[in-house]
Amino acid sequence: MIASHSESHLVLIPSYNTGPKLFETVQAARQHWAPVWVVVDGSTDGTAEDLHRMAADDPNLRVLVLPVNRGKGAAVLHGLIEAERCGFTHVLTMDADGQHPADRIPQFQGVSQANPEALVLGRPVFDAAAPRLRVRGRRISNWWANLETLWGGIDDSLFGFRVYPIAPLRRVMARNPWMRRFDFDPEAAVRLCWNGVPTINVPAPVRYFKPEEGGVSHFRYLRDNALLTWMHTRLMLGFLGRLPMLAVRRARKASFRSSHR
Template sequence: MPDARPLILIPSYNTGPILLETVKSALSLGTPVWVVFDGSTDGSPALIHNLKGENFRVIELPENSGKGAAVLYGLREAIRDGFTHVLTMDADGQHPATAVPEFFRLSASHPEAAVFGRPIFDSSAPALRVNGRKVSNFWANLETLGWGMDDSLFGMRLYPAQDLLEVFESTAFARRFDFDPEVAVRLCWRGVPVINLPTPVRYPSKEDGGVSQFRYLRDNTLLTWMHLRLLFGFFARLPLLIARGSNPLESLSPPAR
């Protein structure tokens, strides 16, 4: 990736033993990997304590502040260290490290763009989660005037680091479960081109170590409030969004199925 330094950033909160598998698979790619523990209390930091290497860093935050807050902390540190792009992936085994090289390939050709994973669900995906995200996707595409975001909630994405930081600094929100959809909308508002990349996703069972921090009532209430806020922002920006036109890289995204 000429003139670019990508980083794999993995936020983690009480992920349990599956974290080790996730981190090892990411490290096998040879790209720098940072894990940011968001106040974990389950002993999971000890699981990766013995992993070493100049490409590996562990950051432990003292209190749980939310996924977005953990990403923001890691992002600021990454920019200080000279990284230009940050790929986020979940610690719970949902996102395959084997998909990372394709994110990097697309970003190398279009470093100005954000590459958003479009989830390809298998039989392990809960129907409630698959169908429920359609509501968020509808509102996110309305709020961006159809800029071309296929999925607003999928957490495996590659961001231009400086654009993501400026989006974070433009709002006091996007610090918890609202991180993924809110920064996606705000990046589109900034005119950051989006490329959608079909990406497999799996939901590990409890027997396989799967852990979910999703809380249906709490997190859907948060998303509802978020979309109400963003809708007001959309109306305020509507003339500029109309004048700007469409996503210049929309043709690079395969048609959604």
Template sequence: MSVRSSTHLVLIPSYNPGPGVLDTVRAARAQWAPVWVVVDGSTDGTAEQLQALAAGDDDLTVIVLPENRGKGAAVLAGITQAAAQGYTHALTMDSDGQHPADLIPTFMAASQAAPAKMVLGKPVFGPEAPALRVNGRKVSNGWANLETLWMGIGDSLYGFRVYPIVPLIKIMRGNRFMRRFDFDPEAVVRLCWAGVRPINLDAPVRYLSAEEGGVSHFKYLRDNTLLTWMHTRLFIGFLLRLPLLLVRYVMA
């Protein structure tokens, strides 16, 4: 039986994930209520399938954006509506089945015990995980930890995490970035700058083959260029904030 909350919801941004998204949503609903899905301009018919699923479930909400705006933009749309309805925290997870729905209650409990903090999933990779992706993320993680003076970001890219909604909205409204693939790492760095400390919990991640219904929108050159530009901006911001970060580091 799913756990019900009036403060914490599951938020699933979704863009052309294929029919497997229905399994992802059902798995999340089996663990938690409410679950919200933000359909980010999908053209694969999954918006209609999700709306049909929600028609028979009062604890499932589907928000359909008219065009693809990027993961960060989808999350912002969702948490803005969630805040207006009184929710304080959102657990984000991918719609493609990579993230462990069975750990939703564990992550939510950690957030409820320390609501001022963010709860970050630290990926545990299986043997099927592409070595290029596993090793490549170490670069982004190294930069993220430098930019926060090692405040404790276990993994900057893994999107299975619980955010406090109010500070995240404030950060996203304060800049025009964080709308696409750069959302996950920039969100944790900027939240650390805002004084939101991380809690890290291990969580397995699955890389599904095409035969298993896996869908990837990762473009190596495009997305790594975006991350490079993001870390350039963040490093400049880090230098400007360095005195304050040093004070926090000494007092921690």
């Protein structure tokens, strides 16, 4: 049973060789929202064909296929362009591996519908199965993201369960060649903050699956941390040029909060 349907907000799931977990994720998302779109990012595991069969029986499920793997950010951008062309204004992105809570989709979309100008960020709540190395490592990226926005309200820079307003994200991605792979989530949050998009943080549980449970991870510790290091180097250079503007914006926010107490 579908809990919600929207003409403005859709669920967008980028996927690359996620295997059977993808179908569980799509089915769970469809139980709570319509429409749901999947961008198959050059997968070679046969999931595109099975998804097309699912979509043939479900008018609220759409499958977009990229011929080669381009990266998460590129897959999201492909979906954004088509979503905007079809009249949608917001997308909730979620990972295809089952880690993100489909039952929270209506809550996040509802927050976005009430605050359409905002970026609604998930704040992950980890269980005991979460890899300690990755939990600790993300704190470093979160610290840098908050420094780069002068503590602009990013509780977690890496959690991909979030609702984007399409128009400002499209403009940000059109202006630079980055944000096309694993660097997409943190850089998108930082650059949207730079562009004055307010943030709302909402807690959401995250679950890590073991390989024997069907868990799939394409995270590579050295490669992806090198990518994040280069990303934060770029962002720090951009931050220094924007520091006066960010300081004025932060002062205005503080003044507004104090005057409304």
